[in-house]
Amino acid sequence: xxxxxxxxxxxxxxxxxxxxxxxxxxxxxxxxxxxxxxxxxxxxxxxxxxxxxxxxxxxxxxxxxxxxxxxxxxxxxxxxxxxxxxxxxxxxxxxxxxxxxxxxxxxxxxxxxxxxxxxxxxxxxxxxxxxxxxxxxxxxxxxxxxxxxxxxxxxxxxxxxxxxxxxxxxxxxxxxxxxxxxxxxxxxxxxxxxxxxxxxxxxxxxxxxxxxxxxxxxxxxxxxxxxxxxxxxxxxxxxxxxxxxxxxxxxxxxxxxxxxxxxxxxxxxxxxxxxxxxxxxxxxxxxxxxxxxxxxxxxxxxxxxxxxxxxxxxxxxxxxx
Amino acid sequence: xxxxxxxxxxxxxxxxxxxxxxxxxxxxxxxxxxxxxxxxxxxxxxxxxxxxxxxxxxxxxxxxxxxxxxxxxxxxxxxxxxxxxxxxxxxxxxxxxxxxxxxxxxxxxxxxxxxxxxxxxxxxxxxxxxxxxxxxxxxxxxxxxxxxxxxxxxxxxxxxxxxxxxxxxxxxxxxxxxxxxxxxxxxxxxxxxxxxxxxxxxxxxxxxxxxxxxxxxxxxxxxxxxxxxxxxxxxxxxxxxxxxxxxxxxxxxxxxxxxxxxxxxxxxxxxxxxxxxxxxxxxxxxxxxxxxxxxxxxxxxxxxxxxxxxxxxxxxxxxxxxxx
Numbered sequence: 274x275x276x277x278x279x280x281x282x283x284x285x286x287x288x289x290x291x292x293x294x295x296x297x298x299x300x301x302x303x304x305x306x307x308x309x310x311x312x313x314x315x316x317x318x319x320x321x322x323x324x325x326x327x328x329x330x331x332x333x334x335x336x337x338x339x340x341x342x343x344x345x346x347x348x349x350x351x352x353x354x355x356x357x358x359x360x361x362x363x364x365x366x367x368x369x370x371x372x373x374x375x376x377x378x379x380x381x382x383x384x385x386x387x388x389x390x391x392x393x394x395x396x397x398x399x400x401x402x403x404x405x406x407x408x409x410x411x412x413x414x415x416x417x418x419x420x421x422x423x424x425x426x427x428x429x430x431x432x433x434x435x436x437x438x439x440x441x442x443x444x445x446x447x448x449x450x451x452x453x454x455x456x457x458x459x460x461x462x463x464x465x466x467x468x469x470x471x472x473x474x475x476x477x478x479x480x481x482x483x484x485x486x487x488x489x490x491x492x493x494x495x496x497x498x499x500x501x502x503x504x505x506x507x508x509x510x511x512x513x514x515x516x517x518x519x520x521x522x523x524x525x526x527x528x529x530x531x532x533x534x535x536x537x538x539x540x541x542x543x544x545x546x547x548x549x550x551x552x553x554x555x556x557x558x559x560x561x562x563x564x565x566x567x568x569x570x571x572x573x574x575x576x577x578x579x580x581x582x583x584x585x586x587x588x589x590x591x592x593x594x
Numbered sequence: 595x596x597x598x599x600x601x602x603x604x605x606x607x608x609x610x611x612x613x614x615x616x617x618x619x620x621x622x623x624x625x626x627x628x629x630x631x632x633x634x635x636x637x638x639x640x641x642x643x644x645x646x647x648x649x650x651x652x653x654x655x656x657x658x659x660x661x662x663x664x665x666x667x668x669x670x671x672x673x674x675x676x677x678x679x680x681x682x683x684x685x686x687x688x689x690x691x692x693x694x695x696x697x698x699x700x701x702x703x704x705x706x707x708x709x710x711x712x713x714x715x716x717x718x719x720x721x722x723x724x725x726x727x728x729x730x731x732x733x734x735x736x737x738x739x740x741x742x743x744x745x746x747x748x749x750x751x752x753x754x755x756x757x758x759x760x761x762x763x764x765x766x767x768x769x770x771x772x773x774x775x776x777x778x779x780x781x782x783x784x785x786x787x788x789x790x791x792x793x794x795x796x797x798x799x800x801x802x803x804x805x806x807x808x809x810x811x812x813x814x815x816x817x818x819x820x821x822x823x824x825x826x827x828x829x830x831x832x833x834x835x836x837x838x839x840x841x842x843x844x845x846x847x848x849x850x851x852x853x854x855x856x857x858x859x860x861x862x863x864x865x866x867x868x869x870x871x872x873x874x875x876x877x878x879x880x881x882x883x884x885x886x887x888x889x890x891x892x893x894x895x896x897x898x899x900x901x902x903x904x905x906x907x908x909x910x911x912x913x914x915x916x917x918x
Contacts, residue, residue, distance in 0.1 A: 320683075415679030419647060424697050425669050425698065
């Protein structure tokens, strides 16, 4: 502001220069993890595209949510009655119940939750592919690190903060809706707690933890290396579509060893998740089922490699040397 | 005795084969200090080591007696980097609040500090403006605001005047002076040497990673007093040619004069450009000669005497900013 342009008597810059030093207690650096995570989520959800994708991701949740209600409602109708679907169609009650319970498994069983997690995968992949650049890639690309690391925090806080944002995003699409479906099934059921239900509750949490462990480090690592949205999206397409196709072609069509299926990470995560949920393996042909220990090794090693790569990337950032 | 605000002891930093900072020894107390050097001279590396962003490969850096290896030392520093890559979706206030939270301030306090910092850099009325829509000058001020919001005793600013218009620049200069008067230490780098000379008590000159000169502009000038230079002399037309011939015939025997050129004097005047290997000695001897001959010089100007050129000379003959 030019002094000569000021109104007489109006405050000058000097009037604002009285510092009031902070005498309170500062939080520990670990609290910055939440600040970083919240900032990352804010970056994502300030974009309409992410809201659109997130709402798309919830469509499946609503399918299960209303499917469970429909099953309970159909079960409460008179036996032999046909149920009207829309203005014209009518469907026998037994057929509707069979479809919901046997085919779609909308019965609150572990299989339902396994199906739900697996089918949410596609939208998770799309969201993660687009979120990578926003969350981490741009920091590497535009060298934003001095703003972070000139504060009393370290690379670990940064990584945990960004990982927290990615984990929240992932679980908002998978674990949280699954928990809502679990409690809905409980409310619609007999309201009783049993060891089986408690086990299912923790299995859902465990499944979410496996997905978080398997996908978040991979997202951070790929975003730190590729930085831009398109390359990151291509990498995710390669990992979760191309490799899936390759694995199916090798094992199912060309008769390669079943362990080749482990190159499909989403399938690996699903297998570990199904073990946690305690459901039987659903592979139609036992010969196409990879060994569980190999799957477990892949699910353990890939995130570890991702974290090692992240560490290397961060060590190459000039300000962190 | 209080420890210095910033103490570098033989601090060195390599980037692969490149020695970016070469055994820098530095002790800074309260006041404003300017850091001058050409591109790649190590200014940013020095500032980053001083801020604790990077650790020296050799030597040490202490902020108020605390090693920069201790993350808490960074609480004592406000660092404004040269880059301005912000999160464009956030408003200026939100960005500063985030920065305050990273320092460890709780929500309400963080927001209050952010508002105060915006007011200090004269952006109080732009709190709700998204960073995406900020001009270059405003972004510079936002960078400065995030550096001062926690009121650090040591402020490290990398090119703080870059892209800032003269009016805002004047305000920032006032802000720095006020902060320095309050006992804070400010170290800033700049290519604007005139700005450095106008603002700072102390100039540090960095050449290829080495601090080659520390002192006031006057001290640096004195150190360079007898450097090779060009001196422009001007006088009125009333002085006739024979007098000048006498003068110049004497110059021919002076070791302080290596040559002169009488072509292209200013219109309506007579002039002469003298090249001297030792400016100080030449001016002393010229003064005696002029007095002896009763000759009146209207103007004597050392064309290589500005800080810009002096520093350029320290930098090994390179002139900063493309002028000399």
